[in-house]
């Protein structure tokens with residue numbers, strides 16, 4: 001890193017730590033040269049960099065001042081020591097309330113199932129049903145069906161990754177893969193790093209395994225704050241880190257390659273295992289599909305978890321973990337809990353993957369999701385008050401919506417449910433208060449009058465809440 005970048009980072013950290021607050025005048029260039037011992041050019045370059053990032057503003061004749069940015073745009077740098085997690089009851093209640101088929105499912109975590117190749121999958125199931133070995137368990141016991149593990153390993157190879165079928169364990173969806181991975185490297189009471197906000201499944205797993213959460217702030221554009229991560233690693237005996245590096249749920253960001261490599265180096269330095277939750281990358285809609293962090297690891301530090309649930313079929317409940325050195329431990333844990341993943345489902349997936357073009361399906365799916373997301377964004381702009389921020393990223397089918405910070409998205413969720421609309425309020429994704437004003441919206445649905453009306457209704461409810469709070 002160049003000197004001016006170091007200085008810019010240093011000043012930004014001071015701002016985030018509250019040394020300098022919004023509106024404060026920063027030391028002049030001359031004073032900064034004297035403090036830092038750096039040249040005038042370097043200091044001036046650092047200030048200009050911060051100015052271009054909107055962190056500080058220059059006022060003619062007066063100097064440089066800390067910009068006042070909306071709360072949500074600031075990226076806090078401190079880890080939140082949440083300790084024990086107690087969120088499952090709230091998550092369960094919200095998910096239960098949105099199960100009614102009459103409800104407009106903007107809160108759902110799964111894409112519109114009509115986008116999946118259901119006929120082809122049904123044919124695969126029927127073909128497999130005629131095969132006697134479908135009812136035999138033995139060839140599908142942990143680590144799971146060999147052909148399926150090979151098919152998954154070949155998909156990794158196509159991405160330039162070296163992952164042997166022997167280290168892949170087939171699981172009941174990514175959720176089992178993630179839970180087993182966490183269990184394999186922790187004991188009750190251990191500290192685990194998650195993001196703030198993060199996928200609620202991570203919080204539920206921590207609660208179930210009696211682990212303690214250390215939540216690291218994530219920025220809507222840049223993702224996890226590595227500085228805060230390092231501070232947390234320095235101060236707490238962390239055992240594992242559960243993160244999404246591509247198409248993060250709920251915010252949607254993807255870490256750039258450099259940040260992924262820095263993250264891995266940092267975790268290796270502190271001997272912390274990364275449990276990489278990567279269920280949405282096949283829905284990436286940008287130019288080049290991003291690699292997971294596992295692409296730079298030899299299997300000693302990263303357990304890579306994924307599934308077919310978001311891209312091909314949710315109901316089969318088939319996922320996997322590329323577990324590296326932990327593959328045997330994962331199998332032992334699986335034998336003690338679910339024993340194995342359903343044989344016919346594993347075999348039907350092998351049949352589908354070997355007789356159909358999964359990639360052609362993925363191309364269609366990505367195109368359709370992109371179009372639907374665009375339609376949804378246009379509708380939100382039509383019906384939501386201007387103070388609402390709509391965040392969208394390449395890939396996936398979620399939008400992350402921020403209300404003004406004083407509004408509570410849980411109250412909006414209750415009011416919306418009463419009108420037959422579900423949303424996923426920010427409280428589901430955090431152990432802090434930081435995201436209670438935000439919510440996640442699933443926009444994978446074909447846009448019809450029903451969706452348009454639901455968005456209009458949500459807009460009205462938000463406007464009413466804004467008026468009440470005035």
Ligand SMILES: Cc1ncc(COP(=O)(O)O)c(C=O)c1O
Pocket residue numbers: 109110172173174175176199201244249277279306307308309310314318319
């Ligand atoms: C980020 C994330 N990880 C994991 C899962 C679980 O995936 P699966 O349905 O394959 O168990 C989900 C599902 O909502 C998810 O959103």
